[in-house]
Amino acid sequence: MTFTKTTEQSSKYEHLDKMSVTELLTNINNEDQTVPMAVEKALPQIETLVTQIVAKMKLGGRLFYIGAGTSGRLGVVDASECPPTFGVPFDRVVGIIAGGDKAIRKAVENAEDNATQAWNDLQEFNINENDVVVGIAASGTTPYVIGGLKTCNENNIITGSISCNAASPISLTAQYPIDVVVGPEFVTGSSRMKAGTAQKLVLNMISTATMIQLGKVKGNKMVDMQLSNSKLVDRGIKMIMDEIPVTYEIASNLLNKHGSVRKAVENWNK
Template sequence: MSAQNALTTETSSLYEDLDKMNAQELLTSINQEDQKVAVAVQAAIPQIEKLITAAAEKMVKGGRLFYIGAGTSGRLGILDASEIPPTYGASPELVCGLIAGGDSAIRHAVEGAEDDLDQAWVDLKAQHITENDILIGIAASGRTPYVRGGLQTAKAHGVMTGSIACNANAQISGDADFPIEVEVGPEFVTGSTRMKAGTAQKLVLNMISTSLMIMLGKVKGNKMVNMQLSNQKLVKRGTRMILEEIPELDEGTALKLLTAHGSVKKAIDAYQNN
C-alpha cells in the first residue's frame, strides 16, 4: 500500500457513480457522511482539552495564538482568527491565521506553496512569534511540509505547539506538543478534504477559540459582552444584554450607557460601580 493510500482521507469514497445520482440522492448521501463528523470530533475531546488547558495558561499571561495551514486548512485558520475581534472585542493580534502562499492564497491557489518546508517559520517570524505564544498547525493529511516545517522550527525555538489532522498517526502529530487527530474517514468525493475533514477542522477550531475566549473572560454568563458594536443589529443586541443584566433600566438609558462606554461589559461595570 502506498503512503498516499494509507491516509484514510485519501481512500476511495464509500459511494459509487456520484455522477449518476439525482439531487436528492447527492444531498442525502453527503448529509449521511457529515453526520459522522461530530462523532469523530467527540472522540477527540480529551486531546482538544489538553491543548486548550495548556494554551489558556499561556494566553492568560499575554501569549498569542497562531494558526498555520495550506489550502482549505489555512483558510479555516484565517476565518477562525478573523472572527475573534468582532465577536469578543479582542485585539486582531491575539489570534493570527497564516496560509501557505500568503494572503493571495486565500482566494487563489498558489502553486507549490505548501511544499516549502521553511516558509512557515519565515511567516511566523514576520509576526514576531515568541516562546510566550502558541502555534497550531492544521493539515487534513497530517503531512503538509509548510505546516510540518513551521511546527518543527517553532518547537525548536521553545514555542508551544499543537496540531489538527484528520488521519491517525499523522506526521504532524509527532511535530506537536499537543496533537489532535479527528478521523473522519473517506470523503464523499474521493480526496476532497474540504468536505468532512474541513468540517471537522472548523468544529475543532470553534471549540478551541471559543473555549479560550471564555477562559480569558471575554464572555459573561452566556453573552458576548465584549463584541464590537459594528452595526445596528449588534447595537440592539448589546442593548438587550444590558437590560437583561440591569432590568430596572429602560431601553433608552441602556442604549445611552452602551454608546457611552462602547461595550456591554464596560457599560454594565460602569453602572454597577457608579
Template structure:
C-alpha cells in the same frame, strides 16, 4: 491515509440531486462523533492556550488550502466576538493572503516557508503555534511546527488522519479521524467541517476561560454594526432590567457592554462582578 480512501458512494455523476444531498448529509453526521472522540486532546490544547495567552502570549495558525483558510477565518472572528486585539490570534496561509481567494499551487510543499512567514510577527517562546492539515503530511505545516518547537513555542495541530507526521511534529496533537470523503480525497468536505468545529472549540473555550464571556453573553464584542449594537442593548436590558432607551444611552456613553455594566453597577451601589 483514510482521508484518501475511496468514497463509499459510487457513480456520483449518475445520481439525482436528492441522492447526492442525502449521501453528503449521511456522511456529515459522522463528523461530530469524530470530534467527540478527540475531546481529551482538544482539552489539553485549550489548557495550554489558556495558560500561554493568559500570560501575554499569542496563538498562530498555519495551514495550506482549505486548512489555511479555516485558520484565517477563526483568527479574524476573534476580535469582533471577544474584543481581543487582532494580534492575539493570527492565521497564516501558505502562499500568503492572496491564497485565501485563489489557490497558490505548490506553496504547501515548502517546508521552510511557514517559519519564515512567522518571523514578521516576532514570535517568541510564550506563543502557541497550531498547524492545521487534514492530511497530516503538509510540508509547510510540518516544517513550521518543527522550527517553532525547537524555538520553545508550544505546538499543537488539527489533523484528520491518525498517526500523521504533523501530529508527531507537535506536543499537543488533535486527531479527528473523519474517514473517506463523499468525493474521494476532497477534504474541504467532512475533514474541513471537523477542523472548523475544533477551531471553534479552541478559541471559544479559551476566551471563555480568560473571562471574555459573562454568563453566556459576548460582553466584549465589538459594536461594529446595527445588529451588534441592538444585541448589546438587549444584553443590558436583560441584565439590568432597564428599558431600551436607557440601554441605548448606556451603550452610547461607554461603547462596551462590559464597561456599561460596570458603570451602572458603580452608580447603583455594590459592584457587579465582571
C-alpha cells in the same frame, strides 16, 4: 501505529455522477452526521491543547494558526472572527496561510510544499516562547505546516495540530496533536468536505473555550463584542437589559456612553 491516509481512501459511494440531486444531498448529509462523533473522540486531545493555550495567553502570549489551502483558510477565518466576537486585539489570534493572504481567494502553486516558509512567516510577527502555534492539515502531511512546527519546537514554542488522519507526520511533530478521523470523503480526496467541517468544529472549540477561560464571556453573553453594525448594537442593548433593570432607551444611552456591554453593565449606576 501505521500511518494510513484515510482522507485519500476511495469514497464509500459509487457512481456519484448517476445520482439524483436528492440522492446526492442525502448521502452527503449522512456522511456529515458522522463528523461530530469523530470530534467527540478527540475531546481529551482538544482539552489538553486548550489548557496550554489558555495558560500562555493569560501570560500575554498569542495563538497562531498555520495551514495551507482549505486548512489555512479555516484558520484565517477563526482568527479573524475573534476580535469582533470577543473584543481582543487583532494580533492576539493570528491566522497564517501558505502563499500569503492572496491564497485565501486563489490557490498559490506549490506554496504548501515549502518546508521553511512557515517559520519565515511567523518571524514577521516576532514569534516567541510566550506564544502557541497550531498547525492545521487535513492530510497531516503538508510540508509547510510540518516544517513550521518543527522549527517552533526547536525554539521552545508550544505546538499543537489538527489533522484528520491518525498518527500522521504532523501529529508526530506537534507536542499537542488533535486527530479527528472522519474517514473517506463523499467525493474521494475532497478534504474540504468532512475533514474541513471537522477542522472548523475543532477551531470553534479552541477559540471559544479559550476566550471564555480568559473572561471574554459573561454568563452566556459576548459582553466584549465589537459593535460594528446596527444588528450588533441592538444585540448589545438587549444584553444590557438582560443584566440590569433599565429600558431600551437607557440601555442604548449606556452603550453609547461606555462603548461596550461589559462597561455599560459595570458602570450603569455610577
